[in-house]
Structures are given as structure tokens and as C-alpha cells.
Amino acid sequence: MRSLSPGELERLIRSHGRLKMSLSVTIVVIIALFVLMALADVPFLSGLGVGVGVGIGLLLRIPQRRLLNELGLTNVEAKAIVAAERERRSGLADLPPEARARREARRAGIFLVAGLVLVIVFFVAAFYFFGHAGQTVEEDAPLDPWFGISFFAGFAALCAGPAFLWQASLHKKLADSWRETAAKEVP
Secondary structure (H helix, E strand, O other): OOOOOHHHHHHHHHHHHHHHHHHHHHHHHHHHHHHHHHHOOOOOOHHHHHHHHHHHHHHHHHHHHHHHHHHOOOHHHHHHHHHHHHHHHHOHHHOOHHHHHHHHHHHHHHHHHHHHHHHHHHHHHHHHHHHHHOOOOOOOOOOOHHHHHHHHHHHHHHHHHHHHHHHHHHHHHHHHHHHHHHHHHOO
16 A cells, blocks of 8 residues: 555545435435335336436546546555554554454444444344234324334334444454454564
8 A cells, every 4th residue: 555645645534424415415416316216106117226326336436546546546545545444543553452453343343332222223123113014094083103113214224223233343353453463562
């Protein structure tokens, strides 16, 4: 990985920040448009949505790609440089390996607990949803709000739970790596 001058590093960090900001704004706009289309009862073709999403993603990446080509960096190298600079600026890079191992182990524990809670939420929501999905409901009966809540809570837990468990695994591996580094430094 090549080193960058302070000006190039600052340009890379600003470009990375603008990319994240534009992605966030784009996601909010797309969700708002999707909700408005649903409220207006406008049909939405899924194939068109995929094409538009890929196109928007490619358009958002054009300035970042141009800068990476200008600096002679790959995407992986740029991410590593930005992460290292973020660690340096936050003071994390100055911590001893034992402290970094404890920090990563604590983060792994938090992600593990959150992931397990989300797995439990998924099972409870799925049990409720599928238990009530086939029941006959009278025409004038009030709606069961928990039925809809269980669907959305279960879907969100299904999406986020495995991601949190995966993050817990990554942080545990990182903590183990820092423990090994700390053990090598002790004479």
C-alpha cells in the first residue's frame, strides 16, 4: 500500500465522506419515493427498480472512482488507508495491543448479545405471524396491529440478526489477533 501526501489523504477522506453522505441521502429519497408511489397506488416493476438501483450506485461512485484512479489506488487500498487514518485521528492507533484486544472483545460481546436478542425477536415474531396467518377473520372485526408488527419486526430481525452475529465473529477474531500481537511483544 502506497503512502499519500497530506493533501491527497485529505482529498481521499473528503471523497469517502461525500460518498457516504450521498448514499445516505439517496437511500432516504428512494424510500420516500417508494412510499409515495405506494400511497398513490402507482405500480412499480421490480426489474426496473433493480436497474435504477444499479444505475444510481454506479453514478454515485463516479467521483470516487475518478479520484482512486488519479491516486493510483484500488478500492481495498483506499478503504484501508481511510480506516488507518480514522484510527490515527481517534487515538485508537496509539492504544497498546492489550487495550485494543479488550476493546474488540467488548464490541464482540455487544454484537453477540444484540444478535442473539434479534434471533429471539425473529422466532417470537415468526411464531406469532405464522400462527395467525391462516386464521379466518370476520369482515368487520378490528385489525390486529400485532400481526403487522410481527411481520416487520421479524423481517428486520431476520435481516439484522445474522449481520450482528457476523460482526461479533469478526470482532472476536480481531480481539484474538490483538491478543496474539500483545503476547509476541511480551519478552
